[in-house]
Amino acid sequence: MYCIETKNLSHRFSEKEVVLNNIELQVPEGSIYGFLGPNGAGKTTTLKLILGLLKKQEGSISIFGKPFDKHRIEILKQVGSLIESPSLYTHLTAKENLKIWQKVYQCPMSRIDEVLAIVGLSETGKKKAGKFSLGMKQRLSIAIALLHSPTLLILDEPTNGLDPSGILEIRELLTKINKENGITIIISSHLLAEIEKMVTHIGIINKGEILFQGTLTELHEQQTKTSSIVFETNDNAQTNQILQAKGLQSSIKNEQVIVPFTDRKVIAESVAALVHANIEVYQVSTMKNDLESIFIDLTKN
Amino acid sequence: MNFIYSVQSEWIKTKRSSASWLCIIGGFFIPLIYLLKFFYDGNSINSYKVDIWKILFNQMWQNMATFLLPMGVILASSLIAQLEFKNNTWKQVHASPQSFTRIFFAKFTVIALMTLKFFLFFNIGILVVGVLPSLVFDHKLPIQGIPITYFLRANFNYFVTCLPILAIQYLISLKFNNFLVAVGIGLLGLIGSLIAMPWKYVYLIPYSYSPMTVFPGKKDFPIYMYAFVYFGIIMIISYIIYVSKKEKG
Numbered sequence: 001m002y003c004i005e006t007k008n009l010s011h012r013f014s015e016k017e018v019v020l021n022n023i024e025l026q027v028p029e030g031s032i033y034g035f036l037g038p039n040g041a042g043k044t045t046t047l048k049l050i051l052g053l054l055k056k057q058e059g060s061i062s063i064f065g066k067p068f069d070k071h072r073i074e075i076l077k078q079v080g081s082l083i084e085s086p087s088l089y090t091h092l093t094a095k096e097n098l099k100i101w102q103k104v105y106q107c108p109m110s111r112i113d114e115v116l117a118i119v120g121l122s123e124t125g126k127k128k129a130g131k132f133s134l135g136m137k138q139r140l141s142i143a144i145a146l147l148h149s150p151t152l153l154i155l156d157e158p159t160n161g162l163d164p165s166g167i168l169e170i171r172e173l174l175t176k177i178n179k180e181n182g183i184t185i186i187i188s189s190h191l192l193a194e195i196e197k198m199v200t201h202i203g204i205i206n207k208g209e210i211l212f213q214g215t216l217t218e219l220h221e222q223q224t225k226t227s228s229i230v231f232e233t234n235d236n237a238q239t240n241q242i243l244q245a246k247g248l249q250s251s252i253k254n255e256q257v258i259v260p261f262t263d264r265k266v267i268a269e270s271v272a273a274l275v276h277a278n279i280e281v282y283q284v285s286t287m288k289n290d291l292e293s294i295f296i297d298l299t300k301n
Numbered sequence: 302m303n304f305i306y307s308v309q310s311e312w313i314k315t316k317r318s319s320a321s322w323l324c325i326i327g328g329f330f331i332p333l334i335y336l337l338k339f340f341y342d343g344n345s346i347n348s349y350k351v352d353i354w355k356i357l358f359n360q361m362w363q364n365m366a367t368f369l370l371p372m373g374v375i376l377a378s379s380l381i382a383q384l385e386f387k388n389n390t391w392k393q394v395h396a397s398p399q400s401f402t403r404i405f406f407a408k409f410t411v412i413a414l415m416t417l418k419f420f421l422f423f424n425i426g427i428l429v430v431g432v433l434p435s436l437v438f439d440h441k442l443p444i445q446g447i448p449i450t451y452f453l454r455a456n457f458n459y460f461v462t463c464l465p466i467l468a469i470q471y472l473i474s475l476k477f478n479n480f481l482v483a484v485g486i487g488l489l490g491l492i493g494s495l496i497a498m499p500w501k502y503v504y505l506i507p508y509s510y511s512p513m514t515v516f517p518g519k520k521d522f523p524i525y526m527y528a529f530v531y532f533g534i535i536m537i538i539s540y541i542i543y544v545s546k547k548e549k550g
Binding site: 096 | 306307309310313314316317318384387388389390392393395396397398399400547548549550
């Protein structure tokens with residue numbers, strides 16, 4: 001079952017400005033779903049619609065299998081969120097900030113100390129949230145999101161502005177709570193490298209449209225599909241002919257002959273055929289598209 | 302019960318906030334001036350002879366109701382509502398399991414409670430002004446008892462005159478994310494109403510009711526009823542605007 005499912009979700013800020021176009025988001029239960037896209041792609045708008053922070057215009061949103069608009073309060077009781085920058089009362093301490101939400105969610109007071117320990121902010125004492133570093137603010141925001149032991153966490157760019165160690169800390173924390181408590185997490189980012197190490201599923205959005213959605217394994221398969229073998233020889237035209245004669249879809253680009261990667265055997269057989277035809281082979285290499293370049297390719301197109 | 306929890310949650314937000322400090326400073330400002338004056342003159346309210354508490358109470362309230370009370374209410378209500386904009390927390394509030402109606406009224410309740418806190422401090426200040434100089438100079442308590450019922454009724458009436466201001470400032474603060482807009486409009490409304498006080502239709506300005514209570518010739522006007530009606534109308538408009546807002550964070 002999907003924890004979050006949207007159908008034909010579209011949104012526009014004005015007649016001409018279409019921000020989302022038929023978004024079909026499917027976030028499986030128990031997954032860490034990376035919601036990727038460049039800045040302005042529509043990630044925050046999608047997440048705001050899911051949380052009811054924006055009035056829905058078209059399409060449907062269901063969370064835990066229930067339509068959001070009809071079960072808003074019931075659903076939000078089980079959802080923790082962090083949208084864009086931290087939402088903290090800067091004149092209050094970490095504990096006081098959590099106390100505000102403890103009153104609303106009516107969870108045990110002991111949870112305040114528990115979540116502060118989880119995010120490593122137990123020792124902040126009387127220090128006001130306004131005096132916290134950005135990393136501490138982000139962690140306190142995550143503590144607020146975790147306070148009522150939600151089953152779904154919606155995090156919009158939670159690592160924004162953090163240094164590498166801060167990013168690592170948040171990543172470890174989220175992986176831990178996902179594994180230990182089975183919390184479904186949807187986390188948005190504009191940097192694939194930042195989240196690819198923790199996510200199980202990925203959705204890529206650009207210009208308000210979903211370009212890819214699936215498991216990380218499926219994205220890796222796409223990565224293999226888009227890898228190529230590159231030949232550098234003394235006669236590219238003849239090399240191209242020989243490889244095409246072998247049934248390969250070769251082409252010449254930048255004074256190199258490029259063949260889509262299918263199997264390692266192809267490399268050995270191709271080199272043997274070229275040597276047999278007296279072609280001097282200077283270099284054979286495989287060009288693997290990393291996930292980042294797939295992401296860039298997808299979003300560029 | 303849920304509503305009470307929301308009010309408690311909203312009340313925590315006011316802790317150490319500017320609005321909270323304003324309540325203390327605003328509430329004790331006039332009593333402090335009176336206290337200094339009594340100490341300077343070497344007097345106490347015992348020198349009034351007749352209705353000593355009522356004289357003190359009315360004198361102090363006159364000073365308060367003309368400008369400081371409406372101004373304090375403008376500032377405090379705007380500051381509380383603006384807390385969410387300032388801290389970028391509206392989105393967190395609206396993503397919590399509270400109905401929009403509950404959020405709207407819980408927040409307003411806290412603003413009203415904050416105004417009552419302001420009243421409480423002012424009344425404590427009045428009592429201190431009444432008692433402290435008497436103890437210092439005469440070494441005896443004021444010669445007359447405190448007219449509690451009179452105090453409570455008058456406080457209630459002054460509170461009613463604040464309601465239209467509370468409602469309109471709440472509306473403006475929910476609508477605009479700039480604190481200065483709310484305070485600017487409030488200040489213009491208040492100064493405008495003071496200038497227009499001799500005008501027979503001054504009651505059309507929602508900021509006028511508190512100064513009207515002390516303005517000669519306006520006391521016979523049904524101030525409290527008009528204040529209630531104005532308050533009701535503005536609250537309904539505020540609620541509709543708030544609930545139908547397309548973007549909530």
